[in-house]
Amino acid sequence: MKSTGLIVEYNPFHNGHLHHVEQARQLTNADVIIAVMSGNFLQRGEPAIVSKWTRAKMALSAGVDLVVELPYAFAVQHAKKFAFGSINILKALDCDNFCFGSESGDIDEFYQALNFIKVNQVTYEENVKKLMKTGISFPSALTNSFTMINHQGEFVDLTKPNNILGFHYIEANHELITPMKAYTIKRKNANYHDKEFSSSTIASATSIRKATFEGNQSLQKIEQYIPDSTLKAMEEYLSEYGSFHHWEQYWPFLQYRLLNISSEDLEEIYDIEEGLEHRLQKMAKESQSFQEFMNKIKTKRYTWTRLQRICVHILTNTKKNEMKKLHDKIQYIRLLGMTHKGREYLNHKKKDLPFPIISKLSSYPNEFVQLDVRAANIYAQGLKEPYRSSLFKMEYAQPPYYFN
Structure with a gap:
């Protein structure tokens, strides 16, 4: 079975993602589409609007055959490490190809840039x-x-943001002993960071999230930009958990952490350096919201994205020595969902996979998954009870989704 990998976040899955899945299958003549997807916290240091389980369900409903989780140690990272983890998981799953969206749309440009830099x-x-x-x-x-x-x-x-990620995918793939074949598809209509709608059918995930929260979590404004399966999944999530996720829900927990940790311990949190811990603690006392806090700590050296990632690491208590052990190599593959075709592919490949496949966390007691567990627990804290406890349980009890 010919397989093509995608590196995704699906926050949430929209019509542009649907186009990517369909074009990737057609362009590579793939029998199976495999998505390695960030968990509950994303590359830009944001909580996903809905959980990884719901986003996996969205993907399977729209044509993806296998969804696996990109571990926290690679997901909440700058582009180079994010790419390293994603590409190595796809390779471990024996993907023949991978395909990414870019502003360029020309794969040769990426290889030319890589050679030029070398x-x-x-x-x-x-x-x-x-x-x-x-x-x-x-x-x-x-x-x-x-x-x-x-x-x-x-x-x-x-x-350009997607070109940057694409370049690091090409770079990470080039370092493999047997690289996968790479393809890229030009992004349609909407740019990655667009905050407003500029098309009647295609919109960025950023603009979709913005419209959702501006509409008091109403989905009416975004219906034309997402597949029906995504709309249904988001409606079900809102009904089941009472709210979508955004940073302000986590501000009280972040502020509490910053005001109740010593500067010495804060300095041990991953990615904090050059005395940033003092600035974080000072501004935590002076801010009434996450947005206000971010505006006060932003500097030329620290991008908004990097600061958000640091805030996530503070919440999850991710320390430098812990991350150093985790982000140099893949230890396992966490399965979130599959179609019948995806199951066939896994059954054919699993005896030769270099890492264990985790289908249920309770059966895999390992130090390497503890960071993912902490991230899932913190993510659930953004909800009120009894929704919070319900989402807590899913991390250990939820088997992979099977979409027939």
Whole structure:
């Protein structure tokens, strides 16, 4: 069976994602589509609007055959580590190809950029170091360094968010002993960060979430931008759990953590450096909301996204020494759901997989899953009771969804 992998978050699954799934299957002639999907907290340091279980259900309903979880140690990370974890899981599942959306739409541009950087590696890295000393963030230093050596602008534009992720996918894949074949599909109509609707059928996940919360969690404004299966899943989630998830729900817990932890212990949290712990604690006392807090701690060196990720790490008490053990290699594959075709694929491949497949967490007592468990517990804290306890239980009790 020919398989194609997708790297996704589905926050939530919308018409643009549906186009990606359909085009990836057609472009690669795949029998099976496999999605490696971030868990309850996402790459940009945000809580997903609905749980990973509901998002897996959305994907299976819309044509994905197998959904596995990208562990927290790779999901809530900058692009390079996010890509490393995702690509290595797809490779472990023996995917023949992978396919990603990009602003470019031309796979050759990514390979040309990768080769160009390797040829100019010394200059590229020297530029990064110089730029970092000016106080800008590491991702910005990478982008600006590439722009500095790419004088003619002849390669892929690495100022665009999906192009940046795509480049790191290509880079991670290139480092494999036997790389997968890579494909890219040009994004349609809406840009990744668009906050407003600009098309009648395609919208960014950002604009969909914004409209949902502005409408007091009403789904009326977004119906035309999501498949019917997504609409149904979101309606069911709202009915079952009482609310969608957003950062303000977690602000009281974050503020409490910041005001009740020593600066020495806070400094041990992953990604906190250069005395940032003092600024975080000072602004926690002066802020009444998460939005206000973020506006006060934002600096040139620390991007909004990186700060959000740090806030998630504070909530989950993720420490530097713990992350160091986890993010260098994959330890397991967590199965969230499958179709009949996906089950056939797994049955055919599972005896040769390099890592254990976890279908139920209670049967896998291992130190490497504890961070995912903590993340799931914190995610549930955003809900009121009895919804919170219900979501707590799912992490251990929920078997993978089977979509026939």
